[in-house]
Amino acid sequence: DAGVIQSPRHEVTEMGQEVTLRCKPISGHDYLFWYRQTMMRGLELLIYFNNNVPIDDSGMPEDRFSAKMPNASFSTLKIQPSEPRDSAVYFCASSFVGSLETQYFGPGTRLLVL
Amino acid sequence: RKEVEQDPGPFNVPEGATVAFNCTYSNSASQSFFWYRQDCRKEPKLLMSVYSSGNEDGRFTAQLNRASQYISLLIRDSKLSDSATYLCVVGSSGGSYIPTFGRGTSLIVHP
Numbered sequence: 001d002a003g004v005i006q007s008p009r010h011e012v013t014e015m016g017q018e019v020t021l022r023c024k025p026i027s028g029h030d031y032l033f034w035y036r037q038t039m040m041r042g043l044e045l046l047i048y049f050n051n052n053v054p055i056d057d058s059g060m061p062e063d064r065f066s067a068k069m070p071n072a073s074f075s076t077l078k079i080q081p082s083e084p085r086d087s088a089v090y091f092c093a094s095s096f097v098g099s100l101e102t103q104y105f106g107p108g109t110r111l112l113v114l
Numbered sequence: 115r116k117e118v119e120q121d122p123g124p125f126n127v128p129e130g131a132t133v134a135f136n137c138t139y140s141n142s143a144s145q146s147f148f149w150y151r152q153d154c155r156k157e158p159k160l161l162m163s164v165y166s167s168g169n170e171d172g173r174f175t176a177q178l179n180r181a182s183q184y185i186s187l188l189i190r191d192s193k194l195s196d197s198a199t200y201l202c203v204v205g206s207s208g209g210s211y212i213p214t215f216g217r218g219t220s221l222i223v224h225p
Contacts, residue, residue: 033213042217043158043201056212091157101146101205103213105157 002026004106006092012112018080021109023092024073033103034067034077035091043091049075082113117141117214118204124220131192135219137202138184146205147178147185152218153198161187161200192223 005024013019025032033048047057052069060067064083069075079086089110093103120137127133139147147164162169164176164185175188185204189196202216 035215043215045213045215101148101163101203101213102160103158105159107157 004092004094004104006090006106006109008109009107010110010112012114013082014114015083016081017113018078019082019086019111019113021077021079021090021092021111023075023077023106025075025092025094026104027073029094029096029104030072031095031097032069032075033093033095034075035093035105036088037091037108038088046077079111082111084113087111087113118202118216120200120202120216120219122217122219124222126222126224127192129192129194129223129225131223132188132190133192133221134186134188135200135202135221136184136186137204137216137219138182139202139204139214140183141204141206142183144183144204144206147176148203148205149174149176149185149187150201150203150215151198152201158201158215189221192221194223194225197221197223 007022030051034046035043037043046059047067049069067077089108091105091108093105095103117140149161150158151161152158162171162176164178168177173190177186199218199220201218203213205213
């Protein structure tokens, strides 16, 4: 299995631009999580989906952030407009109901907003 | 008070040493507990689950103390390759599952 796939691996953009991060979970996994990691705040859960339905988005920082999961094999996290404080590593993780606590993380997207 | 707290370290130990980390959690209703390992500039990976009775995996031992609301990770005979950040994860239950990660404890094993 290829594991969780994220793209792009690195993104450098200017303040005000739209940023779209992509994730392909492991086939057969029905939970998908988006996290953000910074030195200051550690790993924060932004939102998670079950069977493509958003279950809890209370971690999404503000309206500039949105996430979708149009099908079981694809999810996006969008930031519009981006700000320098959004600079972080964004991880996607997936798991399945039989072992919900075992999350498989993707390699992450390193985002730098100038 | 933060939901999950860890000493950030770093813990600097020589090869062969025994080192232990603790992690405290605030939600007494928490049901599941784990340790993840994160290497520098890599993604977190599950190291081991933590069961009420404690569990051991080779050189690693995890314990849960519900009364005092903490979990621990003991590493015996430390190897250079054990150098990493160890993240404590606590999961709630009943309704929606929300895993909460600690900030992590940094371990540096030196020759």
